[in-house]
Amino acid sequence: MSYLEYAVKSTPSGFRKILYMNWPLTLLLISVASAGFLMLYSVAGGSFTPWVEPQVKRFGLGLAVMFVVAFVPIWFWRNMAAVAYLVSIVLLILVELVGTVGMGAQRWIDLGFMRLQPSELMKITLVMLLAAYYDWLPEQKTSRPFWVLLPVIMILVPTFLVLRQPDLGTSILLLAAGGGLMFLAGVHWAYFAAVIAAAVGLVSTVFKSRGTEWQLLKDYQFRRIDTFLDPSTDPLGAGYHITQSKIALGSGGWSGRGFMQGTQSRLNFLPEKHTDFIFTTLAEEFGFVGGFSLLILYALILVFCMATALATKDRFSSLVTLGISLNFFLFFAVNMSMVMGLAPVVGVPLPMVSYGGSAMLVLMAAFGIVHSANIHRPR
Amino acid sequence: MQRRFSRRAIVLGGVQAAFVGALATRMRYMQVEQADQFRLLAEENRINIRLIPPTRGKIYDRNGQIIGQNAPSYRIVIVREDAGDVDAVIANLSKLIPLQEEELERARTEMRRSAPFLPVTIADQVTWEDISKVAINAPALPGITPEVGLARHYPRYEDFAHVVGYVGPVSDYDLSQLSDPEPVLRIPRFQIGKVGLEAKQEEVLRGKAGAKRVEVNATGRIMRELDRQEGQAGADLQLSVDADLQQYIQARLSGESAAAVVMDCETGDLRAICSAPSFDPNLFVRGISVADYRALTEDKYRPLSNKSVQGTYPPGSTFKMITAMAALEAGVMGPSDGVYCPGYLKVGSRRFHCWKRGGHGRIDLLNSLMQSCDVYYYDMALKVGIDRISEMSRMFGLGIRHDIPMSAVAEGLAPNQDWKRTVHGQEWLVGDTANASIGQGFMLASPLQLAVMTARLATGRSVTPRLVKSIDGVEQPTGAGEALPVDMNNLNQVRRAMFAVSNDRRGTAYRSRIIEDVYRMAGKTGTSQVRNITAAERAAGVIRNEDLPWERRDHALYVCFAPYDNPKYAVSVVVEHGGGGSKAAAPVARDIILQALYGGTPPLEAYPVADRDHIKEQQLRLESDQRPKARPDEKDRA
Known part of the structure; x- marks a missing residue:
């Protein structure tokens, strides 16, 4: 079923759209963002500057963007998908050329009023493009090699560009989100099995080559992989952050050390405590109760997205909604695994909570699309 | 679909x-599950334990005058993060006050290594004047602050250098000597006793370090103090020494290489224990300069050596009382038994000479001691044998180490036959006995031991020396001892002879007598040879001391106690290479014992009429000589 089959009259229009907004989802987003404000206030040592104030402003802007996006009919976004994707690609290339060097990697373009991270934008536009692609593609062609190759290229081009910045975390998220979307679209199991088998084979071959005469990587490269996978082998270097993060998280205990009482974050043992490691501060100060509550909020957001996806009748809406929710899931799952020492440190922020402009704005816009899909579904 | x-x-x-x-x-x-474990790790991260160095115990003399104290000492520190351009700031500072290049170099290295907020010392032991200059110019010197701390200071300067010693920073060597060094020793610039009482009583003086728990951040900056447990200051020590008497003696000995000990006959309290020349221990606390140190080590009078307890000398004739006591106790002679002195005694094929070439003729105990006849003692010694003499020496405190808390307290030597066999692998010879009988040959005693000997002769009790009178106000056991297992009649004979030495017109120390009746003194001179007199020289006439180079002159000794009837103080004086005991040592000892008995400058009436003029002159000179209590640089500290 395509949007053309919608009876336009049966979808809400004008101010009536407000009534059809998914309000629980909106409230969830505000709660999560508020948890973020609270933690940013805490890590600033009980101050609205330097983080809470800009973050609140950006969230306000984000809400506005979300509503605007939500009220625009979903089919407009479907039509825009390819353009949005191309714009993102151009921006990614632009960041190569004029990007400001920050954090050792070229990641953003300074727009004057904010710094734009095209890779954040890319996460959503890729999902949009793929959703639109499968909406357009006749279903019987979904698993034909040529029609599988096309989306693979759509995924690999931005992945490669992001990897060059270098931003490993985001490239992995792009790959995972793109792959997930192809899976949802119904591409044959065998392709996934083949890719996974090939990846496992490649990795094991590389590792088996270690110490033999046909060694595929240099020794120092292997050592870097070692530290990457297990930071505890380098407790004062790469392992320091993760060790301190685990200490902070664990020391929170059941109910935490109290608001603004987290010694690990307050005394600067935690790195990047306002961005990538903000969850650690939350877990230290509010304990398992606080950390688990945030996890539940995140899970509920996923549930609402899933409900929207299953309720919408057209392929684009379903795919784009689940793609966005998958992106969101990958965001917090990778971040939390990282701070709990389950995954290597790859520099993925905690969505809606970590301090940062682009990611939050883009996520709010993406949830705008989810709202749009919800509002403009036939009832 | x-x-x-x-x-x-x-x-x-x-999956999600x-x-x-x-x-x-x-x-x-x-x-x-793991919360407790992580909580512990977080606490370890956050909490640092910092030691609070204890205040070192003070040292007083018996009258409460300060000998060793903790005086404020100023240093200048720089904090890198406040200074900005460190080199420029240091350059500005060096225009104001003198800075040492070595110290600066060390500070720069330290700054490179430590966190930017930690203060680094760039000048230590700065005078108050320089501190004021820095304070006034503070706006031009960002990051520079004067700090005040406590440093050991010895306000009596040279007087107690050998007794109290000095403190200094803990060295790697000090740490390596300890199996389990207390953590407080690792505090930078923490000072411990290096020599003397400061070192021997280190445990008592040091006290116990306190500790404070502080919260630190990831870079080690202290955020706040959580709690503190005050340490325990070191115990104050009160010495048996009288600082004024000590000061007088040091001044009296100046110009000589000499030692003197004043001991309380009853309690064993060391009223003074002096070695000259001395040095300023404060130089060592600050870190002595190479030039100063070289001057001290190259001085032929050896200012660094503590002659009073560490230096051992052949006691010479001062030993004769012991030989006499051994002979009397053994019953080989009576006090009135005579010996004929022809000027020598032939032992085997060798002649042992008396100092008097013509001999003393027939002579008894009283006269032999009074005139210091050697032959009488050769004869006695040969009759009684070295082993009993050695035993008597130990009974009187020679050849045994006295337990006082000073560095390198010498054991001396009271030899016997076994000793020579074990140490030299040779048989004891009769000639060795003859030499030992007059305190020559193998015999060695320190001035401290001679003072103990004299005190025991004076009282007939086994007095032991006591240096520390009280620790933190707790009186320490005195050195009063048991009665010696000797016949008091014999001892009285010897004492009577010692009285004659000083008070009989023919006595060797008659010229250094005390004429105040209640303070009559008994003593014994000693002149110990540091060279052999060859037969040829003896034939040509023994060269007079004045004609010899200083190093080869005889040591002059004198031991005495007073008052004779009721002995209060025992004194021993050794003047290295001073010549004859009666001339070089006895007058010094008399001045000292009078000073002690009168508790200050004695009246001229105590001296023989003939001496009064030059004594008066000497008293005036010494009074003006005695160093002022505060020196110019003292005013800076006050």
């Missing part, structure tokens, strides 16, 4: 749910 989508959506949702479950489980595991 929609069915497949739903199916896959549910698969994906299931499983992952969220895994995250929750992991979180629960870390925050509930």
Whole structure:
């Protein structure tokens, strides 16, 4: 079923759209963002500057963007998908050329009023493009090699560009989100099995080559992989952050050390405590109760997205909604695994909570699309 | 189509749910099961224990005058993060006050290594004047602050250098000597006793370090103090020494290489224990300069050596009382038995000479001691044998180490036959006995031991020396001892002879007598040879001391006690290479004992009429000589 089959009259229009907004989802987003404000206030040592104030402003802007996006009919976004994707690609290339060097990697373009991270934008536009692609593609062609190759290229081009910045975390998220979307679209199991088998084979071959005469990587490269996978082998270097993060998280205990009482974050043992490691501060100060509550909020957001996806009748809406929710899931799952020492440190922020402009704005816009899909579904 | 989508959506949702479950489980595991462990790690991160160095105990003399104290000492520190351009600031500072290049170099190295907020010392032991200059110019010197600390200071300067010693920073060597060094020793610039009482009573003086728990951040900056446990200051020591008497003696000995000990006959209290020349221990606290140190080590009078307890000398004729006591106790002679002195005694093929070439003729105990006849003692010694003489020496405190808390307290030597066999692998010879009888040959005694000997002769009790009178106000056991297992009649004979030495017109120390009746003194001179007199020289006439180079002159000794009837003080004086005991040592000892008896400058009436003029002159000179209590640089500190 395509949007053309919608009876336009049966979808809400004008101010009536407000009534059809998914309000629980909106409230969830505000709660999560508020948890973020609270933690940013805490890590600033009980101050609205330097983080809470800009973050609140950006969230306000984000809400506005979300509503605007939500009220625009979903089919407009479907039509825009390819353009949005191309714009993102151009921006990614632009960041190569004029990007400001920050954090050792070229990641953003300074727009004057904010710094734009095209890779954040890319996460959503890729999902949009793929959703639109499968909406357009006749279903019987979904698993034909040529029609599988096309989306693979759509995924690999931005992945490669992001990897060059270098931003490993985001490239992995792009790959995972793109792959997930192809899976949802119904591409044959065998392709996934083949890719996974090939990846496992490649990795094991590389590792088996270690110490033999046909060694595929240099020794120092292997050592870097070692530290990457297990930071505890380098407790004062790469392992320091993760060790301190685990200490902070664990020391929170059941109910935490109290608001603004987290010694690990307050005394600067935690790195990047306002961005990538903000969850650690939350877990230290509010304990398992606080950390688990945030996890539940995140899970509920996923549930609402899933409900929207299953309720919408057209392929684009379903795919784009689940793609966005998958992106969101990958965001917090990778971040939390990282701070709990389950995954290597790859520099993925905690969505809606970590301090940062682009990611939050883009996520709010993406949830705008989810709202749009919800509002403009036939009832 | 929609069915497949739903199916896959549910698969994906299931995967996501499983992952969220895994995250929750992991979180629960870390925050509930392992919470205590992580809490502990967090506390370890955050809490540092800093030691608070204890205040070192003070040292007083018996009258409460300060000998060793903790005076404020100023240093200048720089904080890198406040200074900005460190080199420029240091350059500005060096225009104001003198800075040492070595110290600066060390400070720069330290700054490179330590956190930018930690203060680094760039000048230590700065005078008050320089501190004021820095304070006034503070606006031009960002990051520079004067700090005040406590440093050991010895306000009596040279007087107690050998007794009290000095402190200095803990060295790697000091640490290596200890199996389990207290953590407080690792505090930078922490000072411990290096020599003398400061070193021997280190445990008492040091006290116990306190500790404070502080919260630090990741870079080690102290955020706040959590709690503190005050340490325990070191115990104050009160010495038996009288600082004024000590000061007088040091001044009296100046110009000589000499030692003197004043001991209380009853309690064994060391009223003074002097070695000259001396040095300023404060130089060592600050870190002595190479030039100063070289001057001290190259001085032929050896200012660094503590002659009073560490230096051992052949006691010479001062030993004759012991030989006499051994002979009397053994019953080989009576006090009135005579010996004929022809000027020598032939032992085997060798002649042992008396100092008087013509001999003393027939002579008894009283006269032999009074005139210091050697032959009488050769004869006695040969009759009684070295082993009994050695035994008597030990009974009187020679050849044994007295336990006082000073560095390198010498054991001396009271030899016997076994000793020579074990140490030299040779048989004891009769000639060795003859030499030992007059305190020559192998015999060695320190001025401290001679003072103990004299005190024991004076009282007939086994007095032991006591240096520390009280620790933190707790009186220490005195050195009063048991009665010696000797016949008092014999001892009285010897004492009577010692009285004659000083008070009989023919006595060797008659010229250094005391004429104040209640303070009459008994003593014994000694002149110990440091060279052999060859037969040829003896034939040509023994070269007079004045004609010899200083190093080859005889040591002059004198031991005495007073008052004779009721002995209060025993004194021993050794003047290295001073010549004859009666001339070089006895007058010094008399001045000292009078000073002690009168508790200050004695009246001229105590001296023989003939001496009064030059004594008066000497008293005036010494009074003006005695160093002022505060020196110019003292005013800076006050």
